[in-house]
Amino acid sequence: MRDRKLELDKAGVEVLVIDPHEVYRVRHMLASKAGAPLVTVLADPAGVVSATYGVAMQMKIHVERSNRPATFLIDRDGVLRRAWRGTTYSDRPDYDTIRGALTELGDAR
Amino acid sequence: MVYATKTRGRTLTLRVSGMLWNRSLVMEDVETGSLWSHILGKAMQGELAGATLDVLPAVMTTWADWKRAHPGTTVLDMSRTASSFDRDAYRPASKFVLGVVIDGSPKAYPYDLLSRTPVIEDEIAGRPVLVAFDPESTRGAIWSRRVGDRVLDFDVSAKGSPESGVAAIRDTATRSSWDPLSGACVSGELEGRRLEALPAIVSHRKAWRVFHPHSAWAGARPAKRPADLLARFGESYRDIDHFMRPLDDDGWKLRFRTLRELTLLGREATADLVAALADSRPAVGVLAAQALSFIGDPAARPALERAAVESSSRALRLYAVDAIGAAGGKRSSELLEKISRDDSNGDVRAHARFALERDGAGIGTLYRDLLRDFDPARIDTAVVGRPAPEFALESHDGRSVRLSTFRGKRAVLLVFIYGDT
Numbered sequence: 201m202r203d204r205k206l207e208l209d210k211a212g213v214e215v216l217v218i219d220p221h222e223v224y225r226v227r228h229m230l231a232s233k234a235g236a237p238l239v240t241v242l243a244d245p246a247g248v249v250s251a252t253y254g255v256a257m258q259m260k261i262h263v264e265r266s267n268r269p270a271t272f273l274i275d276r277d278g279v280l281r282r283a284w285r286g287t288t289y290s291d292r293p294d295y296d297t298i299r300g301a302l303t304e305l306g307d308a309r
Numbered sequence: 310m311v312y313a314t315k316t317r318g319r320t321l322t323l324r325v326s327g328m329l330w331n332r333s334l335v336m337e338d339v340e341t342g343s344l345w346s347h348i349l350g351k352a353m354q355g356e357l358a359g360a361t362l363d364v365l366p367a368v369m370t371t372w373a374d375w376k377r378a379h380p381g382t383t384v385l386d387m388s389r390t391a392s393s394f395d396r397d398a399y400r401p402a403s404k405f406v407l408g409v410v411i412d413g414s415p416k417a418y419p420y421d422l423l424s425r426t427p428v429i430e431d432e433i434a435g436r437p438v439l440v441a442f443d444p445e446s447t448r449g450a451i452w453s454r455r456v457g458d459r460v461l462d463f464d465v466s467a468k469g470s471p472e473s474g475v476a477a478i479r480d481t482a483t484r485s486s487w488d489p490l491s492g493a494c495v496s497g498e499l500e501g502r503r504l505e506a507l508p509a510i511v512s513h514r515k516a517w518r519v520f521h522p523h524s525a526w527a528g529a530r531p532a533k534r535p536a537d538l539l540a541r542f543g544e545s546y547r548d549i550d551h552f553m554r555p556l557d558d559d560g561w562k563l564r565f566r567t568l569r570e571l572t573l574l575g576r577e578a579t580a581d582l583v584a585a586l587a588d589s590r591p592a593v594g595v596l597a598a599q600a601l602s603f604i605g606d607p608a609a610r611p612a613l614e615r616a617a618v619e620s621s622s623r624a625l626r627l628y629a630v631d632a633i634g635a636a637g638g639k640r641s642s643e644l645l646e647k648i649s650r651d652d653s654n655g656d657v658r659a660h661a662r663f664a665l666e667r668d669g670a671g672i673g674t675l676y677r678d679l680l681r682d683f684d685p686a687r688i689d690t691a692v693v694g695r696p697a698p699e700f701a702l703e704s705h706d707g708r709s710v711r712l713s714t715f716r717g718k719r720a721v722l723l724v725f726i727y728g729d730t
Contacts, residue, residue, distance in 0.1 A: 208722070211719060211720075212719035212720070213718070213720045213721070213722060214715045214718050214720070214721045214722070215721075215724065216710070216715075216724070217724045217726055218723060218724065218725045218726065219726055219728050220725075220726075220727065220728055221728050222675070223703055223705065223707075224666070224667075225663065225728070226705045227705055228666070229728065230705055237705060239724075240704050240705070240708075240710060241704065241705040242702035242703065242704050242705075242710055243702060243704070243705070244702055245675070245676065245679070246569075246572075246603070246675075246676050246679035246680050246683070247565060248679055248680065248683040248687075248700070249700045249702060251562075251565050251687075251689070252687045252688065252689070252690055252698045252700065253689075253698065253723070253725065254688075254690075254691055255725045256561060257561040257564050257565055258553060258554040258558075258561045259552060259553045259554070259727055260549075260552045260553070260624075261552075261727045261728065262654075262655070262656040263623045263624040263627050263654065263656050263657075264624075264627060264656060264728075265564070265599070266727035266728055267725045267726065267727050267728075268553060268554075268725070268727075269725060269726065269727060270725040271722060271723065271724050271725070272691065272697065272722070272723040272725075273722055273723075274697040274712075274715075274720060274722075274723065275719075275720055276716065276717055276718060276719055276720065277716070278696050278697055278712075278713060278716050279694065279695065279696055280691055280692065280693050280694070280695060280696070280697040281694075281720075282693065283693050285556060286553075287553060287555075287556060288553070289552070289553075289727075298722065302719075302720060305720055
């Protein structure tokens with residue numbers, strides 16, 4: 201995980217994680233994991249960004265209504281280039297898929 | 310805005326402090342070094358904390374408009390380092406309001422409303438007022454409708470002869486003709502009389518909200534009734550048996566919109582939401598409990614406590630527990646402790662612990678603040694090939710993070726997670 205983060209840093213990729221809970225719940229979640237978070241975790245408790253990106257309130261995680269797992273790739277001009285919206289809890293693009301999509305973006309400029 | 314500099318028996322010399330508060334300029338008085346909010350005209354810190362300055366009526370307009378109204382005007386000679394007033398600075402109209410505070414009651418008149426309805430009769434804190442606006446120069450004014458011992462009503466739809474940018478209007482009592490922008494009676498029985506100017510200011514819409522959170526807003530649509538919102542939701546919403554909605558299913562939008570509208574109603578919605586906790590359709594009760602967890606009204610506590618213990622729906626118990634925590638206070642601590650030990654569902658037990666972690670601190674207006682400025686037209690607008698929708702959110706370490714600040718990096722990966730439970 202740490203190696204991949206280093207690789208993404210080296211490639212100039214910023215990772216932003218969006219959690220649909222209040223900031224204190226986000227900290228609670230992070231505190232339960234070992235060490236400091238490798239990436240920035242953003243709190244979206246009212247779901248305004250999650251709704252904008254079309255992932256809000258689409259999943260029952262046990263009994264809570266939560267975000268559909270989803271990953272979006274945005275290029276250096278701020279244009280959305282890829283959207284992966286999951287259909288199961290663990291449905292995410294694997295690292296090679298992301299690396300491939302980054303390669304497709306190219307290194308122009 | 311223009312303030313009288315005499316307060317508490319002394320005349321102050323005010324200057325720019327170089328500091329900002331709520332992104333708004335802070336003034337400092339030379340005499341005591343107290344710090345003043347320029348938008349409130351109130352000393353916030355220092356020897357004079359709590360003191361206020363009297364606001365004087367002033368207008369913000371174009372030079373052409375001012376000269377037309379006051380041909381004999383003189384000009385304060387200042388260095389020309391500042392850029393000139395540009396009326397386009399006050400466009401788009403949707404970003405600005407004309408605001409006034411009367412006897413402690415603030416009211417805002419959005420520029421876009423005034424552009425459509427340039428003359429408005431109104432009453433603020435029991436005082437009859439007339440609001441006038443010239444869309445061309447963006448000059449606005451608020452007048453008292455009290456002249457001598459009578460209160461004037463105006464026929465605001467009548468078309469008189471134009472004296473300034475806006476057509477003259479007649480008062481209904483004497484049929485005298487008035488220029489609504491200068492407040493002067495231009496012909497008729499009351500010719501020569503003037504309306505008393507009230508100290509209105511031009512403000513950014515957002516700044517007015519920040520500094521006057523309880524302000525009334527002209528033209529605000531009448532609030533929807535919470536019972537109607539819940540009924541519409543109950544009729545149209547289809548819950549899903551599966552753990553995830555299919556990709557092409559947009560039922561979540563109805564849920565999100567309804568939750569937003571209920572949250573914006575705040576405590577006005579509490580009674581209907583409490584009634585809906587017992588709705589025979591489980592999805593309605595769960596939504597009502599979730600809305601209460603966003604609103605955090607202590608008045609809902611007894612009903613929520615019942616739902617948290619007695620409901621056979623674990624989702625309803627979970628959101629009821631959230632709402633008990635959001636209401637703040639520690640009166641339910643014992644019950645939450647019990648739920649965190651005894652509930653048959655692990656998530657409900659976890660949420661009872663989350664509620665206890667609040668340690669009595671309620672949710673306040675967090676959700677209302679986050680949802681108020683959200684335009685529902687933005688829902689589901691992330692489209693591949695188009696600019697990624699902009700946002701700003703608070704990070705785990707307390708920073709405000711804006712997506713556009715990463716423009717120029719090779720790429721940004723946005724990863725939406727469902728959280729910890």
